[in-house]
Each structure stands twice: as structure tokens, then as C-alpha cells.
Amino acid sequence: MSQHDDIEYQLDTLAIRTGHTRSFEGEHSEPIFLTSSFVYENAAEAAAKFSGAEPGNIYSRFTNPTVAMFETRLAALEGSERAVATSSGMAAIMAVAMSFLKAGDHVICSRAVFGSTVSLFEKYVAKFNVAVTFVDLTDLTAWQDAIRPETRLLFVESPSNPLAEVADIQALSDLAHANDALLAIDNSFCTPILQRPLQFGADLVIYSATKYLDGQGRALGGAVVGNHKLLEEIFGYVRTTGPSMSPFNAWVFLKGLETLRLRMKAHSESAQKIAEWLVAHPKVEKVYFAGLTDHVGHELAAKQQTGFGGIVSFEVKGEREGAWKVMLSQQLPIQQQRLMVSFLLKQKQQRKMSMILSVTFLMD
Incomplete structure (x- = not known):
């Protein structure tokens, strides 16, 4: 794709062709550079690359051709200047925190984030x-009231896990920038196929590539996407401290990106059908899915997203045993700690329990 860079390619083309760097063998598929380091023709070349005077690979903790292909492709899908890959989604969040925060700074974070994200900030x-x-994710007044002179980062997961709460990205962006802060969005649930937070003013977009970018539960990985200036800070942190992505995992994610648009379309369509079916079910107390018109975030999601994603959560009526029965009666969902199926207990009055069941529907 290097000969006609001025052409605006469709997402499917970007997902398959962007960033492909062939070796001297002329291979069709992306090569996997499983190496820790690289060799040089002579000492002068080595010195030039080590000093930064000449571009090139030195050590795979710094840069690696396969990882670079994944970064370039993800950035193209996001419509951004650059991406930096990490060993996991949590490593990506930590990279943001360590790159842009210092002692005395303040972070405002949505309550509706992944549990490990809470632990990362609190502990x-x-x-x-x-x-x-x-x-609260949707309470703009609460965000405004929480601002301090030392606030430097606003962190949001949107849509949230597992209740699909939706953030007003533009409003939070305006608030952050008016107070000399950055806005970081965890976009793992939508991917760049369904939502591009940078278009609404976000500074940084974070991914757990482990989830939809791969789509098959094969590898751990993460990424941060944004402009060159901000991503250079992220790159410096990752290069120095080492939460780098494995070249093999990068190759797996490259294969995942090739089918990402098709998968996200199928996820969204299937989830919509299931959500509508659940709404009418007599044993379902409540359904959480932004594609439903009565969902509190429906209009905002329709504005920011091109689809509502594949996560459907619902509460089952009755005691915990009833929820367990629903889980055990399923033939297709797999009960495991992964986005394909996740379960969360919700405390009810008088110690009654109901189950919120979140399911990612892969196919029709």
C-alpha cells in the first residue's frame, strides 16, 4: 500500500494490507520475526542505529518488525497517527498512567471500569x-465537581463492562482540555470498527487486544493509540520498562484484524436479536444493551458508534440458584473468565442475589 498513500482505503482493506512489510523472501502473509535482537553489517551501522541517527531495529523490547506491522495497522483503523503495542490491556493502562502522571497529580476515573483498572489506580x-x-460514568456534573487544579487525566471505559453504560466523549473531552488534562478512553468493547473516540476529542485510546481485536481467545496483548507526541511518551515508557508485545502475539492480532469488521457486524446484529428476545422473556428482570431504545445510553451510543457491540447483560428473576440454573442450562456459552461469557453477582435487598449474565454472541 506504499505506492498510493493518498488513496482513502476502506476499513477491510486497511485491516488486511496496512503496514505489511515483506522480507527479502517476498512472502504473502506477514512474517513473524521471532528474535530478541538484530545483527548489523558493520560497527558503523550498529553505532548509527543505537544512537538513533539511522532507523532500524536493535532489540525486540524496543521495536520489532511484526509488532510494528500490528501497530501501523491498528493506527490506520483508528484514523490516528500512531499506536504502541503492549503485553496486555492492563499494561497499556499502566503505560498511560506512568507516562503522564507524577507525584501530586490527580485522576478522575469512571466507576464503571474493569475491576483490575480500579485496583491499578487505587493500589x-x-x-x-x-x-x-x-x-458515575454518565453524571457530567460529578465529573465537573471532581476537577482539581492538579487533575491531569480523565479515564473512561465506554461502553462499560458489563452494563453497557455510555460516556459522552465530546463533553468529557471538552472538560479535560479546559482543565489541562488528558482524556483516555478504553475502547475495547467497540474496537475502531464501531467507535473512534479520537473523532470526539479523546487524546488516547486504549485496547485490550486480547478481546475483540483477536476475537478467538488465543493471545494476550494491548495497545495505546493517539498522536505522535503523546505516543512518543508511551513508547519511551514501554521501551524502558519492558511491557512489550510478543512478536508471535502481534502476528495473531494481525490475523484477527483481518476479520474484525465482519465479526463486529455479526456481534452487533446477533446481540440485538438476543437482547430483544430477552426483553420479552418472563423470567428476565432487566436487560442491559445500548441497542435497546429504552437503554439510558441509546441515543448517545447511536451518535458515537456505528453499532452497539456484542455484549448483552441481563438480570434473572429470583434467587441465586435460579441464576445458576440458567447458566448450567446453556449449551453454547462457555463459563470462563473471558469476554465470551462473564458472570457477575449483584447484591439485592435482604441478601437475595440475582445474576447479571453477560454474553458475547460470536455468530448468528
């Missing part, structure tokens, strides 16, 4: 004397 980032305030 580990806090060790560096960085304060965090958690607020």
Missing part, C-alpha cells in the same frame, strides 16, 4: 502519590 498508581476520584 499501585497511588504508591506514587497520585490521587484518584471515582465518579
